Amino acid sequence: DRLAADARAGLMRDVDHARISRAWQGVQSGRHPLATFTGTVLSHGAAACPHPSGARDLPARQARHDLLTGQVRLGTTADDARNPYAYRGTGLALGPELLGTSLVAVGPAGSGKTGAVVRPLAESLCLHALAGRAAVVVVGAAGVGAGPADAYDVVVRIGNPDSVYDLDLYGGTTDPDEAAAVLAEALVGDLADPHPGNDSRRATTVLAQLLGPFRAVHGRFPSVPELRGLLDGSPGPLAELRRGLTETGQESLLRELDARERQMAHPGDVGGVLADRVALLDRPAFAGFFDTSGQSRPFTLKALDHPVRVRVDLPARGHADASRVLARLVLAQFTASVTEREDRSLFACLVLDDATGVITPEAVRGIQRLRSANAGAVLTLRTLDDVARPLRGPLLGTVGCRMALAGLTPWDGQDFAEVWGKEWTEARDVTDRQIIAESPAGKAWHAVRRAITGKAPTARAVTVRQVERERWSASELAHAMPAGHAVLSLTDVRGEHAPPLLVDLRG
CATH class of the missing domain: 3.40.50.300 (P-loop containing nucleotide triphosphate hydrolases)
Structure with a gap:
């Protein structure tokens, strides 16, 4: 009754109807208690079950x-x-x-x-x-x-x-392996497979070898400048990581760091490619973004x-x-x-x-x-x-x-x-063939007909067959679309x- 009264008074919009219907579906599925829903509707009417922003419509609509x-x-x-x-x-x-x-x-x-x-x-x-x-x-x-x-x-x-x-560079996860997989896809996912060492799997391994130890020491993931320094192989950040892992006795993570340092000596190491891509985000224009210290x-x-x-x-x-x-x-x-x-x-x-x-x-x-x-x-x-x-x-x-x-x-x-493939369509072929007279009377009639119409006598034949054709051809898509x-x-x-x-x- 309360909702019907608001609707008759013009207080209910289409968004209100959809929002309350959605809330009622939650009651039916058991996600929300019926008493809470009933109390909210009786108290607020068409404004019940509001969106967290409190908005009940968009500022303007351009589409239907x-x-x-x-x-x-x-x-x-x-x-x-x-x-x-x-x-x-x-x-x-x-x-x-x-x-x-x-x-x-x-x-x-x-x-x-x-x-x-x-x-x-x-x-x-x-x-x-x-x-x-x-x-x-x-x-x-x-x-x-x-x-x-x-x-x-x-x-x-x-x-x-x-x-x-700000945008969280690591997607809000606390798992170094998950963060490494997502970040590797962003940094080098577009590089073609024929490039040796540049595929996402190796990049994920490299990032995981750095993100895990860094989080264990600092309790957070590295910022963009810190990650760039680690990927470049700067001795200072790596030595600091090693010191922190040694003090806390993280043997498994020390092995990860050792593996990373050994791979940096190889000419085909993907760390250099990752460092170049991270450098795109380590610009003065992005200095206040991708913060991991909790200040943004x-x-x-x-x-x-x-x-x-x-x-x-x-x-x-x-x-x-x-x-x-x-x-x-x-x-x-x-x-x-x-x-x-x-x-x-x-x-x-x-x-x-x-x-x-x-x-x-x-x-x-x-x-x-x-x-x-x-x-x-x-x-x-x-x-x-x-x-x-x-x-x-x-x-x-x-x-x-x-x-x-x-x-x-x-x-x-x-x-x-x-x-989009092809479809079966009906094709009609119409052919005209000249009629050849055999008897003298037929030849005379054809001569008279030719003299009157100016054309030789013909018989029309229609052939209907099923053919497979493209639904839309490349030429039609390129040239026949208004x-x-x-x-x-x-x-x-x-x-x-x-x-x-x-x-x-x-x-």
Whole structure:
């Protein structure tokens, strides 16, 4: 009665309805007591069960949302012969059940990736977070249009001295091996396997040999300058570590340090490569970031157990290589943290605008694991050439939703054409053959007919056969797609799928 009265009085928004419905689901599943829910609703009405931020809506909405179904409208399927008849002219919307299979959007600059895809999806996921349904992390260059800062609970502006929050370089873990694996993926995960000694496995071993002893001595992980000094093999930091381990009798960790010092003498040691990559973060612009002494407010992706809204602004200008390292770091921490959650009823999504240099073999394997963890990723690329050739097929095969935007190159279109496959269609061949008369009367009639029509008598033959053709060819994707349109195929977490559809993103 209290909720109905608030609804009739116009005090209940769509976010309030979704949030209270989510809380009631928690009561039904036994996560929350009924008495607490009842008391909160009677006391606060439509404002009951609030989001930790206290916000009940976003400051502004640009897209059309339906929180009852959990979808955001992206556009309208075109009335085109290449679209199946049942889909023509219908609205197209995306929700968590589709984003749970992850999405990759490929298109050149200005094709609408940010404005028509990233911004509506980020806005929708923020609304879901306010309703207690989702946790979202949006990563992109500063000012790319991911929404205003007051639409998020946490805004990490890396390289901006005014940033309130910092980014935890080690993902909030206390396990040196886990921290080493995630950090190695961020630092050298993009290096191709043919490079000897530069693969993530050896890098993980090197980092673990340093992070474990350092944490045992200092009770924390090293800062960026300290880690750079250890990887460079500076005698001072290593001697200090050895002294601290000897005093505490850490024999196993001393053996790790001995192994690290022996490997530094080899010419193919990966420590030098790691030191060069860490040096990208050891710049004056990042002097106040990645602090491990506890003096800053670091954000860790372990917080995705809660309906939190996070925006990470990367320092793209002048620090492109550092931005790629940080983007790989966030993706690696995201895939590691969401798969370890105990309560997976909360949908977690990472929206990464411009995934150039981020797609690595380990990243593809991590994205494959998101579907079973009630999580997903939205990645945008200017071209598939930004992904290593051996990884393009696995990436497109891993994600369930694939989008090719107008302006695609033919070689990018070829990869989409292959992953979308072929379909059986009916081909009609019409042939005209000349009729040859045998009898004198027939020849006379044909002569009269030829004199009247000017054409020889012919008979038309129609042949109908089933042929297999590409759903969308590389040439059609590159040259036949109108501006402001995209071809999008969808798959939801239950396995239901829709064929590639031509969608108008301007509506």
